[in-house]
Amino acid sequence: MEKLSCDILIIGAGSGGLSVAAGASQMGADVILLEGHKMGGDCLNYGCVPSKALIAAAARAQTMRRTAPYGISPVDPVVDYAAAKDHVAGVIAQIAPVDSQERFEGFGVRVIRAFGRFVSETEVEAGDYRISARRIVVATGSSPLVPPIPGLAEVPFLTNESLWELKERPDHLLIIGGGPIGMEMAQAHVRLGCRVTVIEGAKALGRDDPEARALVLEALRAEGVEIVEEAKVTAVRPGIAVEVEDGRVFEGSHLLVAVGRKTNTERLNLDAAGIETTRTGIKVDESLKSTNRRVYAIGDVAGGMQFTHLAGYHAGIVVRSAVLGLPAKAKTAHIPRATYTQPELAQVGLTEAEAREQYGDRLEVARFDFDHSDRLLAERQAKGFIKAMVVKGRPVGVTIAGPQAGELVNLWSLVIANNLKMSAVSGMVSPYPTVGEINKRVAGAYFSPKLFENETVKKVVRLVQRWLP
Template sequence: MATAASTFDAIIIGAGQAGPPLAGRLTAAGRTVAVIERKLVGGTCVNYGCIPTKTLVASAHTAHVARRAAEYGVGTGPVTVDMATVKSRKDGIMLADRHGVEGWLDGMPGCELIRGHARFEGPHTVRVGDRVLEADQIFLNVGGRATVPDIPGLADVDYLTNVGILDLDVLPEHLVIIGGSYIGLEFAQMYRRFGAAVSVVERGPRVTAREDEDVSAAVTAILEAEGIDVHVGATDMRLVKKDNGFALHTRDGADPIEGTHLLVATGRRPNTDDLGLDAAGVETDARGYVTVDDELRTTAPHIWAMGDCNGRGAFTHTSYNDFEIVAANLLDDDPRRVSDRIPTYALYIDPPLGRAGMSVAEVKASGRRALVGKRPMTRVGRAVEKGETQGFMKVVVDAETEQILGAAILGVGGDEVVQDILDVMTAKLPYTAISRTMHIHPTVSELVPTMLQELTPLE
């Protein structure tokens, strides 16, 4: 006997950053909603990403500042790190956030939170265990997971991903990280500050490959100044298990790197391979990302994809903005598009890198005439006062329209300062909207106008 289907106005698969707020908007509009989550409510950000990692970064920063206290005339004595307490603090903050989202969904009128793995059985039909659900509209918010590269010997080693490393409550003797991008570098600096020896191994010629070369060089210098070993050009990696850990061979002629703990941070992939998308008429690209249009509709017009699974951004803020775009078009008669937003993100090493828009390399490749401004943080009074003068700020401007094309702020407060520039970019104002504006002294932001007053042609 066939199972009777439960009918809803909408089904949301995945309770990450876009799913719960969309459920809130839909139920407030009088619609019934099923939210399906197979693992942890809150998705990557709450459970494995922003919330726990930035909590750990805060603990690491505190240890770092304490060790430098004598530079500021403050005596602290020997600085020690209790990793069990660090983990406990992280767990408490993360769990409070997760439980908050769970409580929101559980108490939301018109919403049912269903636990289990969802799989399409037809364009409007989804099965979760013994239950069959139907809805006129379906929204995918299924996120992504870490990729594991095909490295000889890796299967013989007890390696960690960004998920497993969060369960550590002891300090590694030597943490080796494969992958020189954002996740890997944040954990590298964090664990070095906790007291571990740390090595970063990158296959390519430099870390943070998507950034301009001067940014990559400055990031490398920041990490190496704290005692992190950075190895690039690791084109022939293989692992050999040893009694007390492993040896990582990187390329011919290079000495192997011996470590006790291994973190693999080489990228992520979307969770789209076991959803039965074919049964719904939803297409994916060669990498598994759901194909969407500018309003985030999939190739099935009644199904939308939000967050990491659509390939339009891999950040919490892009996922939440996806929700806003979908809700605006569906509920507010407000035509919003993905192409209207300016790419922006941050790398949370310390000092952080804040990025908005195009890199200088991308501007050069576009062939347009441009102006560039750059200022070292050693010439930013606020940074000098705080004793944090690493990095620089850089901006690139269209020479004809005078609109800002992109910015990189690598330095104290860079993740906040870059948003001043982002707002002006979004408003499509000329750079003079900042360069002629009086800023507060003493701040890091006050040097952005000065930088913009000293633009030179990009060569």
């Protein structure tokens, strides 16, 4: 077995691992990167990229059905499901060079295509190599969780990994799980001509603001998605039949399991390195260090929120700490999340319920409804809302449900990350008419009562007007 040494060893070439590798190597560190499967990890190959590509194809089909309000005759599109999947594969192929082994070797990274396994606190074995490193970054991500449902192992089922290999359009797709992945794929498939039933044991999109989730679920049901809530699955039968706790049985042609994710730690032999785990992943502190102070964990495997953009943020924290030797702590208050249904749903910081529980009477909620957006009225998409949870002039959370929610939430991540006040948002100028005006308008909604319904302000204005020349 060949022995190697390096400054930074990274286990996993997903979005987080690649970001650390690129930053550390270009700053002069000696970097080795291990990947036993596909470069780019889940996001490129099975998650964000393919799902958004399929959603884009489905959106084009839906647009063809909804042209009547614009004076254009609608048509029922002819959907070639296999060709839509070819489109997905083409998008992956177009992005893949950015995450390729060749590109990172060009940065000076040594890429070893093998899974890593700890053999001591500072050493990892991978393939024919035993690697000693000053710092180690675990970025192994997560995989689809397959629950122990009786009978599930005896029937063919899909996950977000195997779905992209399916080229035959499902006649009736059953989806177990009403989270973001389940709901995004439900809408995409119903728009591509499938019958779709979502079976959720609690509330669909249950993490989100009740009013926001209701808006999204209403839209999906209107498009034909059957959403069954409070229906715990008790068994799966051959022939693709799903039985729930109250005895109902749902039959379909295909089954997608989308009930969550589990962190990829099984291969790592973490005990050999003195690394503790929790129920959700590797135990880390605010600096993302594990119980072995030489080892960091980032992204999904760190056991917190599971987003590609969070893994990228974690990478920046690790580069600052492990490469530059500077203090760095990870925060979560400014990390946004988005569900890419139509309408979209986005959240950053606290929901209204969370903010009320934490701040009580100190909380103020500002709201702006999309039916007052001239741009969205012109596009006949003016259904949705934004609300900002504000404490002492500073937003602590923002909920957005409606068109382009995932784009609109970017500004609020900036605001919360930099501890800005609502006055900073009200002071910006947006071009008219844009959807982005909505962010300024909710800031206006926050200040309007303070200015226009305040008797002290009115008295001051009357005095000023009396004394102005």
